[in-house]
Amino acid sequence: MSEPKRPRRATHAWRRLRLRWIKFSQPVLGPFRGRWNNSLMVRTMTITGLVTGAMIAVAGVFLLTSVSNDLYSSRRDQALQDSARATVQAQRIIDSFDPADRGGLQSLLTSVLRTVQDTSASQMIDIRRQQNQASFPELSPVASTPSALSQAVSEELSTAVLVAEEPQYWQAVTFRGEDSKVAPGIVVGSSLKFPAGAGVFDLYIGYDLSDTSETLSFVQRTLLLTAAGMMLFIGVLVWVISRIVFRPIRVAADTSRRLASGETDARMPRQHDEHFDVLSDGFNDMADTLQARIRELDELSVMQQRFVSDVSHELRTPLTTIRLASAVLDGQQELLAPGQQRAVEVLSAQVVRFETLLTDLLEISRYDAGRVTLETEPTNLVHLVDEVVSSLRPLSSSLIEVRPLGGYTPVDVDARRIRRIISNLVGNAIEHGEDRPIVVTVDSNPDAIAIAVRDWGIGMTAADAEHVFDRFWRADPSRKRTLGGTGLGLAIAREDAAVHGGFLEVWSEKGLGSNFRLTVPRHEDITDYMSPLPLIPEEIADGAKNRDTTGGWLRRPFRRSIRAPKEGKA
Template sequence: MPPTKKKRSRRRTFRQILGGVRRRVRRAAGRVRSVWRRSLQLQVVTSTLVISVIVVVVLGTFLSTQINKSVIESSQRSSVSEARADRLQIADALTPETDDPTVPAEGGNVSSNPLDDVMDTVTGSGEDGSKKRYDVLILDVGSPGQSRASGTLVPADVPHSLRTALKRKVEKGEYDKTIVAIERVTLAGQSQPVLTYVVGGVVHQSSTGQNYEVYHFFPLDGEEELLSNVRLAIVVVGLGLVLLLAAIAYLVARQVVTPVRLARQAAERLASGKLDERLKVRGEDDLARLANSFNEMASNLALKIHQLEELSQVQRQFVSDVSHELRTPLTTVRMAADLLYDAREDFDPMAARSAELMQAQLERFESMLADLLEISRYDAGAATLDLDPVDVRDVVLRAIGDSEALAERHATRFELRLPNEPCMAEIDNRRVERILRNLLFNAIEHGEGRDIVVTVGADRDAVAVAVRDHGIGLKPGEDTMVFDRFWRADPSRARTIGGTGLGLAISREDATLHGGWLQAWGQPGEGTQFRLTLPRMAGADLKGSPLSLVPPEIEMRRTWRGAMTPVLLPATGDGALHDED
């Protein structure tokens, strides 16, 4: 494989791996966000924990700084005081008691170097016999090779900045000044540098004019260990305090959230139809009063629902009983009306016209009675389906054949758009045909004599039939109201084909019984379109429809208008506005 192809392959593999990692991170972040949004207890505990950490960190930092400052300042004052006392002893020890420095004092021996006696005086044991905690370095400025030190100190251990500053003081004649420095110094015999407080000063002999530089090295390892222990204690106490506050927040949140969660679960069960759901009442606090209020609300709601169910049952039973009871007298009246209608030619014109009107109204009354009986079956839950595999195209053709006579009387023509392949589906042939007849009758009545377009579509899961008219249309919000019982868009407009006002309501119930959809679209002046969508297999869930609810020409018009929407640009020199190309 050429090098270029190998590089491309590696890049592609790297991108795939990186994409997989990103997807996993996004999924994990999404799960975390979901848990965060859904858990009130987690939000309370996390918020308390974050605030506690911030407070503990601020307080711990402040305490650690103050303790560190106090310990260091105390050590500095003590070190400077001891250094000054030692310099006074050195000055006294270097001051000669006679005019001849070679003469020993009271039988003493002549010292070759006075610094030897001085170091014995300065570095001696303390009053309690303990060894001093610091080391001393004495440098003879006049004789650079002459220096004395305690321990393993050498002149090179003195910080350069400290020695330079001390020399400047000597040049100015400021012999009583003390120069200090805090640095990490690595002394002989030590593996790591130790934080050391170095104090420098000058011992000046006025009689001889000789200067001695005195440096005290105070190791601060003890202070560092103390401050380290203090910081560790602050961290441990702070961590324990944070955990304690988190535990307290968890317990408090649990005491508050648990009743709320129980109330939420009870409300969900109540909403699902379990009207006997109640909350346990404990105590007399606000949560207990909330539980009491919820229980009272649930009891009142259950009572109202029970009353409404009884009223609805009474109404459905009344409609069903009346509808059945009316069939017998209606049959008798219909027989008498048929006799009068058949003999109308023997009557005078007024009586003949009355017989015709009575015949038409009896037919409308019979149709309304049949619709009421059908509605009562749906209300009682007694409606069933007689399913058969049927080609929906044949059902559409039969429905159009039944509607052609009415369409001719209203000067309306049908435009069919059928697919070439069969549209098989498991449906109740009688009910679906009734749906289509109701849709066609409604389109004829409101189509104002214009053509009605009937379209059939199908995909793998569903079949659909759309009935499109070009009449008065629907106002916003009426696309759902049109399926209400006895609803009319214009109450003042009389029905022209003698409908009962229950056709679309029954059609929606028939579609729902099939597990399908019956939807409406309409705009004033643009007409309406009703779309019936049914699953191919009985009991299958619908995921979509093969046909669009909005007519294709309306969709194309919207798209065209959106593409041609002008964009106003700033005014040109002639004051006109121009469209963007």
């Protein structure tokens, strides 16, 4: 049998109530929830405080209930004993009266009232003829003291005294004085039998329990103050103990943070506890090992940088000699046989490639050694992109389109390095674009300028994209290269972007092409900025994956993204 559905109206009311609770509790509980999730000390103190508070509350309620019951029981028993004593004394006076003296019955009633007043600890006394009895002219039907008692006697108590199965009955009541002041109390009722046919009278004695209520209020205040003091004391105690217990953890966290920030000499002090001391010793041994390994790696890195730099410089001299010899042979090609001419052409091409490789190695060694200096000048990046693309168009059969959407205002950059980045990106797009169109987009915002190079070539997998900026890495080493290359182009391009305070990113999917995006800030003091161009192409982000292989790839996205430069945009 399926579960009955909740009514729609109830569901909407529940949702409104939940939203109101979230709106109310978020400003109050939001900061505490964050501290609760991020601090073990806060969780420990909160749980300890709640458990302690619950225990104190249970103990306080138990003590208050016990004291209240004991006080009330004691005061009630005292009132019953007092009332029984007064009733017995009054009945003795009545029994000693001469029944033949009917005229003295009124004096007897007054004497009984005075005897009860003298015998009882209370002055609230009410003597009245029982219900359903004939009137007796010689005797007044009522003799009482304050009216508050007569108002407090209930019909239930009167009926119980009338039946008289017990010597006396009591009832908890509330007395209201003439000034409307309310006081708790007890009324005890019993019966008095008068002689000479005068009948039976009910005796009610009221006992004011205001003093007991005040005593109970004093006990309540004392318990509350004691509970508050205990909670405060326990809270301070838990806080101190938590600080002591969690101190080694804070020291370990601070030491690991310092070690992670580069302070290789940071060590964890001993805490004079066998378990934490084992942790400290193990952590310090690990830090010593890491420091030794880092020192070895630094030395190896310095040696590698020096080796690359020295080898690059040392190869300059023989390379210059080979280049001069190649130039001489190239000038005498007409005197050589056809096979020798081809060898000279190959030699010249390889000498140029070797020289490019040496230049890239020297550039990488400068970055590794941290000796790179920028020669900045105001540069129009749109014109720079046009120059680079114009120089590379003759080397490609692909359609290369430049879309200047912004970036016309000159910015201070090292034009040689930016030109090298764009040449590398466009060259890679030509190399892997499968002769399909290439789009170079330039755009800007108030903080940054971006250049994106999009191709619809073979693309890369996510694993390949993670290594595309590694040195000497190729996604497919078996592919034929059109423009040559050293394998250091993208690595140098990323370093060139970083030295400008920018970043170089890539998006790529197998069969959908690639998109490289360069973003640089407009000024050196801008450290927080957003790229004006998306990294993931619009047609991919919108889910439009049209794989038209007829040469007009993704023509709809092409036309959709073409638009004039934004008016007034830098």
